Amino acid sequence: MSSVVRRVDHPSLRDRAVSARYRMQSAARLGWMGLRQGPRRMVRTVRLYPWLKMLTEANTLQDAMTRGRRGLYREASAFVLSSVNCATLEALEGLLNAPERTVFHEDLVPPEIFVGMGLNTWMTELLGIMLPMVVPSCMEHYIDVAESAGIPPDTCSLPKSTTGMVLEGHMPKPVAMVTSNMPCDGGMSQYTIIERELRVPTYRLDVPYHFYSERAVEYFTGQLQRMIAWLEEHAPGRMDWDRMREVCEERNRAVEYELDLWDLLRHKPAPMAAEPIYLTHLIFGIARAGTRRGTQSFKRVLDLTRRNLEMGKGALEDERYRVALWNPPTLIAVDLFAWAEQAYGAALIMDMLTYHRHPFIDTSTPETMLRGLAQCIMQGPMARHTRGPAENFFSDLFYFYEQFNLDMIWMAGHIGCKNTQALSGMFREKCRDRGIPLLIIDYDLSDTRIVSPDGIRRQIDQFMETVMKAGRR
Numbered sequence: 001m002s003s004v005v006r007r008v009d010h011p012s013l014r015d016r017a018v019s020a021r022y023r024m025q026s027a028a029r030l031g032w033m034g035l036r037q038g039p040r041r042m043v044r045t046v047r048l049y050p051w052l053k054m055l056t057e058a059n060t061l062q063d064a065m066t067r068g069r070r071g072l073y074r075e076a077s078a079f080v081l082s083s084v085n086c087a088t089l090e091a092l093e094g095l096l097n098a099p100e101r102t103v104f105h106e107d108l109v110p111p112e113i114f115v116g117m118g119l120n121t122w123m124t125e126l127l128g129i130m131l132p133m134v135v136p137s138c139m140e141h142y143i144d145v146a147e148s149a150g151i152p153p154d155t156c157s158l159p160k161s162t163t164g165m166v167l168e169g170h171m172p173k174p175v176a177m178v179t180s181n182m183p184c185d186g187g188m189s190q191y192t193i194i195e196r197e198l199r200v201p202t203y204r205l206d207v208p209y210h211f212y213s214e215r216a217v218e219y220f221t222g223q224l225q226r227m228i229a230w231l232e233e234h235a236p237g238r239m240d241w242d243r244m245r246e247v248c249e250e251r252n253r254a255v256e257y258e259l260d261l262w263d264l265l266r267h268k269p270a271p272m273a274a275e276p277i278y279l280t281h282l283i284f285g286i287a288r289a290g291t292r293r294g295t296q297s298f299k300r301v302l303d304l305t306r307r308n309l310e311m312g313k314g315a316l317e318d319e320r321y322r323v324a325l326w327n328p329p330t331l332i333a334v335d336l337f338a339w340a341e342q343a344y345g346a347a348l349i350m351d352m353l354t355y356h357r358h359p360f361i362d363t364s365t366p367e368t369m370l371r372g373l374a375q376c377i378m379q380g381p382m383a384r385h386t387r388g389p390a391e392n393f394f395s396d397l398f399y400f401y402e403q404f405n406l407d408m409i410w411m412a413g414h415i416g417c418k419n420t421q422a423l424s425g426m427f428r429e430k431c432r433d434r435g436i437p438l439l440i441i442d443y444d445l446s447d448t449r450i451v452s453p454d455g456i457r458r459q460i461d462q463f464m465e466t467v468m469k470a471g472r473r
Helices: 013-037 039-048 050-068 071-097 111-116 127-133 142-149 159-168 185-198 212-233 241-265 275-289 292-311 337-343 366-378 391-403 426-436 452-468
Strands: 103-104 120-123 175-179 203-207 321-326 346-351 406-413 438-443
Touching: 013 039, 013 050, 013 071, 039 050, 050 127, 050 337, 050 426, 071 120, 071 185, 071 292, 071 366, 111 120, 111 142, 111 212, 111 241, 120 127, 127 159, 142 159, 175 185, 175 212, 175 438, 185 321, 203 212, 212 366, 241 275, 241 292, 241 346, 241 366, 275 346, 321 337, 321 391, 337 346, 337 452, 391 426, 406 426, 426 438, 438 452
Parallel strands: 103 120, 103 175, 175 203, 321 346, 321 406, 406 438
Antiparallel strands: none
16 A cells, blocks of 8 residues: 555656656665675565565655655655665665674664764664665564564553564674663563563663753763673674764764755745655755765755755745744655645755754763763654653744744654653644644654544545645645
């Protein structure tokens, strides 16, 4: 089943050529991976991990994201999706070819330290995030497997997806695994099952409740030092502080490009929107942070945004509304904003996972690098909003609502996220007091049986008609 909505698309010859070029890049990277594996090994690997077949459908995602978009915005969308595909395949090759050097890391524990130690990295939840974007219903079997094994049905479907893949034997075994007590009970508890099933040594980072305090920074820096010593005992990597410095400097350059991008997004109409903003950050600011490809991706998006601004063009031909998305993106309807752009002229400017206020990492000494990384991890996306006092959930949101001159907030009300569900009433009150139009979308992150992609779009239609008094274009 696909969430792709057929939209009118009459691209220019240039637009067609740009889309074709990036589709070919993605296909070539997938073909190169197949050649390196060899036909026999590739067939055997696909039998072991049947989800690999879905990677051949990745270009359908690019078609969905670029349909209806024009010019440099279309190019940025195609470029980012191609870069994400290539980065995912690079990480996957490391996992398949050298599991003895691969560390699994939880989605809110970024990979810089592991890269500094010369290890391959794989975000444990990455497939549960990426594959529903390609085939929206693909995680439902794994969700059922997890629930049949005793995982409560009301647990977030992302850890259920990952757990189900492990229980089915569809996840390769790494040399070690690092997790934490973030972001929620479901995400944290899944690692007990994964550790048991894969029989892999696991290190658990402990993030303090009041993570903004100086005491918390000192405590968690010590946690990272102990983790490095533990990894040197249980994995073949050794810390190389010169390499660690290069990784941190690469991250700093990427953050600088992203901050410049945010400055440009304050213009109306916005010269860039949606996937080039949030998907770039999701992969290259979180899953594959500190890589040269990540830095190049942020720079490319910034360059295309500047060119649009210099020409006086917005990402959308007719921007009518500027939207913030709170909570993670709707994986089962990942083309939601490509649809909303044509239906209502609604541009996604900023989202929860993208908006960070991290410091640049001081690379002068090993201690300062670990201190900077400690702050980045403790203040990670989503975790800093859904842990600690309720004010953590709202402060960033209302700040960037004003900063980017937005018109409304769409809250992706993932039914499995108990932390954010508990704040829905307070959320409505605070938005009502500020006169901010708020849509809470009822859905499940990875399960189309709860609410279908069409059901999500109907909720938006009803909100736009009754609250915003806006009809379809």
